[in-house]
Amino acid sequence: MKKLIRQGIEDLVPYPPGKPIEELERELGIEGSIKLASNENPLGPSPLAASAIKDKVHTLNRYPDGSGYYLKEKIAEKCKVPADQIILGNGSNELIELLIRTFLSTGEHAVQAFPTFLVYEKIVKGAGGRMSSVPLLSDFRIDLEGISRAITPETKIVFINNPNNPTGSAISKGEMTGFLSEIPDDVIVALDEAYIEFVTDDSVSRGLELLEGRPLLFVLRTFSKLYGLAGLRIGYGFGSREMIEYMNRVRQPFNANALAQAAATAAMDDSEFISRTLRVVREGLQYLYQRLEELGIEYVPTQANFFLIKVPIGGKKTYELMLREGVIVRAMDSFGLPDYIRINVGLQEENERFIRTLSKVLAGHPG
Numbered sequence: 001m002k003k004l005i006r007q008g009i010e011d012l013v014p015y016p017p018g019k020p021i022e023e024l025e026r027e028l029g030i031e032g033s034i035k036l037a038s039n040e041n042p043l044g045p046s047p048l049a050a051s052a053i054k055d056k057v058h059t060l061n062r063y064p065d066g067s068g069y070y071l072k073e074k075i076a077e078k079c080k081v082p083a084d085q086i087i088l089g090n091g092s093n094e095l096i097e098l099l100i101r102t103f104l105s106t107g108e109h110a111v112q113a114f115p116t117f118l119v120y121e122k123i124v125k126g127a128g129g130r131m132s133s134v135p136l137l138s139d140f141r142i143d144l145e146g147i148s149r150a151i152t153p154e155t156k157i158v159f160i161n162n163p164n165n166p167t168g169s170a171i172s173k174g175e176m177t178g179f180l181s182e183i184p185d186d187v188i189v190a191l192d193e194a195y196i197e198f199v200t201d202d203s204v205s206r207g208l209e210l211l212e213g214r215p216l217l218f219v220l221r222t223f224s225k226l227y228g229l230a231g232l233r234i235g236y237g238f239g240s241r242e243m244i245e246y247m248n249r250v251r252q253p254f255n256a257n258a259l260a261q262a263a264a265t266a267a268m269d270d271s272e273f274i275s276r277t278l279r280v281v282r283e284g285l286q287y288l289y290q291r292l293e294e295l296g297i298e299y300v301p302t303q304a305n306f307f308l309i310k311v312p313i314g315g316k317k318t319y320e321l322m323l324r325e326g327v328i329v330r331a332m333d334s335f336g337l338p339d340y341i342r343i344n345v346g347l348q349e350e351n352e353r354f355i356r357t358l359s360k361v362l363a364g365h366p367g
């Protein structure tokens with residue numbers, strides 16, 4: 001078998017599958033656990049999206065609209081980018097894959113920061129490419145100069161996640177334009193903005209303002225976070241007409257399913273849900289920061305809906321102990337940060353329970 005697999009796949013580690021919450025609860029003999037581990041929206045899905053799904057269910061005998069016409073028109077109107085510069089995906093994850101399948105040949109090179117979203121490396125290596133990872137600066141910001149320096153004549157794609165998962169750090173407009181001006185003309189920049197809607201700092205770069213005149217910039221967005229549609233799998237990307245046209249050649253015709261298209265189109269108009277989500281995240285962050293400071297626990301301030309917390313007993317142990325108390329957080333060892341956990345902001349009662357449980361776990365196990 002080894003001889004048959006593509007180059008690069010031997011090194012890959014499967015995404016930790018994780019058991020369904022119901023199964024974990026049964027095994028641990030607990031009930032009512034809360035999950036703060038996957039940067040999801042704690043409010044549930046957008047109600048307008050949920051109702052659009054109900055209206056669409058009776059059409060499921062038909063294939064979806066392969067052009068994603070209505071959703072792309074809605075995105076075009078909201079984002080002020082022409083529809084022929086937009087592409088839809090089965091989650092933005094699929095668009096990362098599509099970008100690589102369209103542009104990166106076996107043996108070619110890509111660059112990313114580290115730690116960052118783990119999927120970039122997985123997909124590059126799975127396609128037989130090579131990835132260079134540039135460590136973050138000591139304050140957890142992306143080292144843009146280091147990334148520029150890591151680009152070689154063989155580099156095809158550079159991944160930038162803004163704000164970056166798992167640190168929540170963000171790149172300013174000035175830093176981003178300076179960085180882009182250093183990138184050679186034949187290198188694609190994949191700018192993943194999965195969390196951009198949560199940013200509160202106006203000086204932070206917005207990819208859509210940078211598209212014009214940059215034929216090799218690809219901006220990724222998702223309906224999984226702000227709109228609460230992670231389970232539906234729908235993401236979108238923006239690029240030059242030429243880039244999108246090439247990606248459409250590789251794309252499977254029905255990659256964005258019918259329910260996802262209908263739900264996402266409705267969700268974009270759900271301004272009440274959008275404001276409520278942003279409010280819950282901002283107020284939740286304020287509460288969590290304040291309580292952690294009172295407890296003398298270090299954290300990394302964020303521009304996203306999640307953040308890192310330094311735990312004296314290590315992330316893995318904290319994860320295991322909190323799991324037994326029914327609070328699911330993410331240990332950061334796979335991101336090279338063994339002293340940290342990452343949580344997303346939950347509902348107020350979930351945030352309170354997180355703080356209570358963390359205090360209990362740390363008090364019972366001094367570092």
Ligand SMILES: Cc1ncc(COP(=O)(O)O)c(C=O)c1O
Pocket residue numbers: 038039090091092093094117161165192194221222223224230233234235
């Ligand atoms: C940085 C980043 N990009 C993309 C995604 C994936 O988004 P989607 O659900 O649209 O595939 C995530 C999800 O966790 C993420 O953290």
